[in-house]
Amino acid sequence: MKSFARYGQVFATFARNSLVRDMSFRANFIIETISVVSWIVMNLGFYELIFQYTDTLGYNTGWGKYQFFIFFATTTLISGIVEAFFMYNAEEFSELIRTGNLDFALLKPMDTQFLVSLQRIDWSSLSSAAIGVILLVVSLWRLDAAGELSLTLLQVALYPIYVLSGVAIFYSLMIAMAATSVWLGRNQSLQQFWFYITIFARYPEEIYTGPAGTPKKWLGWGLRGVFTFIIPVLVAVNVPARMMAMPFSDQHWKIVLFAIAATAFSLWLSRQVFKMALSSYRSASS
Amino acid sequence: MHAKALTWWTILRICLEERLVYRGDFALGTLMRFLPIITQIFLWGSIFTAVKGDIAGYNYHDFIAYYLLSMVGRAFSSMPGLASGISRDIRDGTVKKFLIQPIDMVGFLFLMRVAHKLVYYGVALAPFALVFYLCRGFFPPMPDGATIAAFVLSLVMAFMLGYFLEAAIGLYGFWFLEINSLMWIYMLFNFFFSGHMFPLDMLPPPFSYIVQLQPLQYLAYFPAAVWLGKIEGAALRQGLWLELFWVIFFFLLCRFAYSRGVRRYSGFGG
Numbered sequence: 001m002k003s004f005a006r007y008g009q010v011f012a013t014f015a016r017n018s019l020v021r022d023m024s025f026r027a028n029f030i031i032e033t034i035s036v037v038s039w040i041v042m043n044l045g046f047y048e049l050i051f052q053y054t055d056t057l058g059y060n061t062g063w064g065k066y067q068f069f070i071f072f073a074t075t076t077l078i079s080g081i082v083e084a085f086f087m088y089n090a091e092e093f094s095e096l097i098r099t100g101n102l103d104f105a106l107l108k109p110m111d112t113q114f115l116v117s118l119q120r121i122d123w124s125s126l127s128s129a130a131i132g133v134i135l136l137v138v139s140l141w142r143l144d145a146a147g148e149l150s151l152t153l154l155q156v157a158l159y160p161i162y163v164l165s166g167v168a169i170f171y172s173l174m175i176a177m178a179a180t181s182v183w184l185g186r187n188q189s190l191q192q193f194w195f196y197i198t199i200f201a202r203y204p205e206e207i208y209t210g211p212a213g214t215p216k217k218w219l220g221w222g223l224r225g226v227f228t229f230i231i232p233v234l235v236a237v238n239v240p241a242r243m244m245a246m247p248f249s250d251q252h253w254k255i256v257l258f259a260i261a262a263t264a265f266s267l268w269l270s271r272q273v274f275k276m277a278l279s280s281y282r283s284a285s286s
Numbered sequence: 287m288h289a290k291a292l293t294w295w296t297i298l299r300i301c302l303e304e305r306l307v308y309r310g311d312f313a314l315g316t317l318m319r320f321l322p323i324i325t326q327i328f329l330w331g332s333i334f335t336a337v338k339g340d341i342a343g344y345n346y347h348d349f350i351a352y353y354l355l356s357m358v359g360r361a362f363s364s365m366p367g368l369a370s371g372i373s374r375d376i377r378d379g380t381v382k383k384f385l386i387q388p389i390d391m392v393g394f395l396f397l398m399r400v401a402h403k404l405v406y407y408g409v410a411l412a413p414f415a416l417v418f419y420l421c422r423g424f425f426p427p428m429p430d431g432a433t434i435a436a437f438v439l440s441l442v443m444a445f446m447l448g449y450f451l452e453a454a455i456g457l458y459g460f461w462f463l464e465i466n467s468l469m470w471i472y473m474l475f476n477f478f479f480s481g482h483m484f485p486l487d488m489l490p491p492p493f494s495y496i497v498q499l500q501p502l503q504y505l506a507y508f509p510a511a512v513w514l515g516k517i518e519g520a521a522l523r524q525g526l527w528l529e530l531f532w533v534i535f536f537f538l539l540c541r542f543a544y545s546r547g548v549r550r551y552s553g554f555g556g
Binding site: 034042046049196202220 | 332333337342467471474484490
């Protein structure tokens with residue numbers, strides 16, 4: 001319990017330091033926030049445009065305009081949290097390995113993974129999470145106004161849990177990928193790779209296996225399978241988004257249960273990869 | 287004249303050799319860049335199960351063909367690292383070497399880009415051919431010779447436009463040492479207004495006219511729309527003239543920024 005409080009204290013210090021740092025380059029912070037916001041607004045504009053031409057994203061999928069906006073809000077919220085807390089640190093972790101500065105983290109009387117993962121918080125990315133929440137509330141309100149909203153208390157309670165599980169899945173993937181720099185020497189394409197993998201998580205899983213008339217069936221099922229069971233990024237956003245956007249009876253409960261297992265397994269596996277990476281770490285020079 | 291041509295030829299050759307060092311990385315990177323196309327195929331496939339007819343004149347196959355063709359446009363117009371490279375050279379003083387040598391910086395970097403692109407096409411041809419072959423079913427029948435000529439012309443100008451536009455942003459570094467945040471905003475607008483995200487003529491009326499005047503459309507949307515036969519006849523001629531106008535505009539802007547910038551610049555140390 002005592003150590004738990006200590007970790008909390010260290011985290012608070014990290015958060016405070018990052019904020020001080022961000023605030024010393026205020027113009028930069030503002031511009032970064034503006035670009036984060038404009039990126040979201042542009043995406044929203046694109047989706048708005050699509051829904052000018054159609055009422056649902058795919059025949060009979062249930063993803064109407066505001067249902068899909070809930071999905072997009074969830075994507076924004078989860079990726080905002082991941083980018084704010086872990087993106088910079090994961091990149092920095094690769095750098096620490098390459099330069100040998102990881103030594104300093106290893107020497108400290110704390111869990112190395114904790115130290116490496118949370119050292120710096122990118123406060124401007126949190127604006128993305130904030131917009132996600134706003135968009136979520138607005139979409140729910142619009143759905144309610146249209147009389148299409150049916151939420152149970154259980155769904156509302158499960159939503160934040162599954163958002164966190166999505167964050168955990170993304171985090172595991174990210175830290176495991178960063179840890180591979182121990183073997184590769186350098187991992188500069190982390191961000192690029194990240195972008196290409198998460199691109200599969202940005203749309204409802206139904207698009208991969210729609211009804212007849214859509215692209216190659218085997219490819220769709222293959223992708224859906226791989227990104228559900230092997231790299232579970234499809235679960236990360238789909239489960240919480242569906243929890244909020246669709247009625248209780250339309251939930252895929254098997255996948256909902258599976259998501260918990262997938263989260264636990266991802267975290268466990270990334271921890272193993274991290275430990276393995278540390279044991280293969282051979283500092284750099286002296 | 288001969289000596290000058292020899293100088294530029296040598297520069298081009300050096301740049302070519304330098305570029306070929308990383309060919310494996312290149313090919314893999316190019317192939318990875320097609321990954322988002324897979325989501326696009328499924329996304330639009332899904333959308334078109336609920337839509338009767340077409341969207342803004344595009345049917346499902348047109349959309350996929352559009353995204354693939356816009357990748358070709360971007361292969362010509364995108365200049366990774368150009369603006370940030372120029373501003374870094376200004377910041378750390380590397381720009382001095384252009385001031386003391388009888389070589390023009392903007393011209394030198396232009397040739398370097400030509401070399402870069404030549405190597406890139408050489409290496410990227412295989413992944414491009416593979417993806418286009420796999421997706422051949424999405425394409426309409428080959429357009430006529432005149433359309434193909436206009437397509438090629440628009441691509442060549444897209445390269446020049448992309449170059450001078452980004453170089454102009456990089457030369458901004460003479461005034462503001464750090465241009466990273468500016469680059470970020472430019473990239474955002476580029477993604478949206480070049481038509482990389484969706485065909486620009488999908489936008490509703492007042493906007494669809496505005497976007498067809500701005501220069502970014504030529505970086506991806508215009509060549510793709512030309513190939514697909516969305517822009518024809520008088521509109522095509524006007525479009526190409528406007529593209530030429532923007533190329534000249536940014537070329538002059540570069541010259542102006544460079545000459546003014548060099549006058550402002552002060553180098554210290556050895």
